[in-house]
Amino acid sequence: MRRRxxxxxxxxxxxxxxxxVHIGEKKGEKARITLISYGPERLEEGALRSPSEARxxxxxxxxxxxxxxxxxxxxxxxxGKKYGLHPLVLEDILNTGGRPKLEDYGDYLFLxxxxxxxxxxxGEIRTEQVSFVLGSGYVLSFQEEAGDVFNGVRERLxxxxxxxxxxxxxxxxxxxxxxxxDSYFVILEKIGDQLERMEDELIVEATxxxxxxIHAFKREMILxxxxxxxxxxxxxxxxxxxxPLVTEATGVFLRDVYDHTIQVVDTVETFRDLxxxxxxxxxxxxxxxxxxxxxxxxxxxxxxxxxxxxxxxYGMNFEHIPELKWRWGYAAFWLAVVVLGGAMFGFFxxxxxx
Numbered sequence: 001m002r003r004r005x006x007x008x009x010x011x012x013x014x015x016x017x018x019x020x021v022h023i024g025e026k027k028g029e030k031a032r033i034t035l036i037s038y039g040p041e042r043l044e045e046g047a048l049r050s051p052s053e054a055r056x057x058x059x060x061x062x063x064x065x066x067x068x069x070x071x072x073x074x075x076x077x078x079x080g081k082k083y084g085l086h087p088l089v090l091e092d093i094l095n096t097g098g099r100p101k102l103e104d105y106g107d108y109l110f111l112x113x114x115x116x117x118x119x120x121x122x123g124e125i126r127t128e129q130v131s132f133v134l135g136s137g138y139v140l141s142f143q144e145e146a147g148d149v150f151n152g153v154r155e156r157l158x159x160x161x162x163x164x165x166x167x168x169x170x171x172x173x174x175x176x177x178x179x180x181x182d183s184y185f186v187i188l189e190k191i192g193d194q195l196e197r198m199e200d201e202l203i204v205e206a207t208x209x210x211x212x213x214i215h216a217f218k219r220e221m222i223l224x225x226x227x228x229x230x231x232x233x234x235x236x237x238x239x240x241x242x243x244p245l246v247t248e249a250t251g252v253f254l255r256d257v258y259d260h261t262i263q264v265v266d267t268v269e270t271f272r273d274l275x276x277x278x279x280x281x282x283x284x285x286x287x288x289x290x291x292x293x294x295x296x297x298x299x300x301x302x303x304x305x306x307x308x309x310x311x312x313x314y315g316m317n318f319e320h321i322p323e324l325k326w327r328w329g330y331a332a333f334w335l336a337v338v339v340l341g342g343a344m345f346g347f348f349x350x351x352x353x354x
Contacts, residue, residue: 019091020073020077020091021094022096024129024144026071031068031069031075032069033049033051033065033066034047034048036064036066038064038165039062039165040165043158043160043165050075052078056137062137062139062172063138064141064172065079065140066140066142067079067141067143068143070093070096070142076094083108085108089103089133092110092112096128096144098112099112100112100230100233100234101234102237102238104241104243108133108134108136109134111132111134111173112130112131113129113177113231114127115127115128115143116187117149118186118187124220125187127223129143130142130148132173136169138169139172149180149183152179153175167249169245170250174250174257177235177254177257178253178256178260180231181231181260181264182260184224184264185264188267188271191220192267198213202281202285205285206282206285206286211282214279217278221268228264229265232261235258295353303341303345306340307341310336310337
């Protein structure tokens with residue numbers, strides 16, 4: 001099935017800004033809210049029915065609320081009322097075809113990123129939009145469905161290892177973005193292995209299926225580029241903009257994620273060039289195979305040209321042909337055909353044309 005590079009919009013044309021309509025595929029039956037509330041010496045984890053059940057963490061505490069399932073519009077509205085989110089923020093959360101971006105609303109920061117997964121069964125990349133709201137003492141994350149790349153962050157929070165429990169919500173937002181960027185490297189590694197195998201296949205034999213795979217790789221590179229390039233701008237803006245929600249200590253780590261994003265971008269560009277080279281290799285392989293076929297046919301035709309000449313001469317309807325009544329004329333004809341054909345075949349072999 002061919003994957004769309006852009007979602008079909010379901011929002012009515014001309015609707016008022018801030019109209020809450022889920023745009024995208026419904027990927028789960030029921031939305032789920034999970035809460036991780038923590039501090040240097042404590043951690044609480046559980047499920048909530050509504051964001052209103054989340055309690056204040058107090059000074060030094062951080063709350064991470066994660067919503068799986070964007071199709072539940074009333075639940076998104078409840079988040080907006082609880083944390084005072086702008087209607088345009090809620091609209092962007094529900095629009096899963098949005099571009100990665102960063103917006104500063106004063107009391108909170110709104111970020112959009114793309115989380116990518118490599119589907120082993122389908123052999124393609126799946127994309128999922130993740131929206132973050134970074135506020136004073138809390139981080140909100142909104143995902144299309146359950147299942148993400150944040151298990152490592154959760155395990156660090158549960159174990160209490162490292163600095164994550166001692167840092168603020170800005171460091172948690174950094175850790176989540178870092179997990180997303182790290183997952184890009186895993187996908188790129190798998191694509192790199194596939195491209196190497198494809199190159200070996202094209203050298204041996206190019207098939208119509210090979211061309212389909214090359215075009216599938218091109219579409220995946222387009223998807224990766226659309227996800228990574230804007231994210232680089234988001235991370236650069238986080239470092240550049242002065243906001244009290246991001247401390248200087250966290251800014252150092254954000255620069256590291258920015259460097260990783262640049263590496264991903266460079267790798268994507270390298271793979272794009274490599275895929276262009278694979279397409280040229282495919283065309284060259286097809287051309288070489290056609291040339292081999294034409295060479296064999298040309299050699300066969302060349303061998304039969306003098307034989308056809310002999311057959312044409314002795315096929316003429318003249319009565320006084322010298323060899324016509326000769327007893328060994330027929331045998332002599334075939335001897336000449338065999339000798340001449342064999343001599344030409346040997347000549348082509350000696351020239352390594354066969």
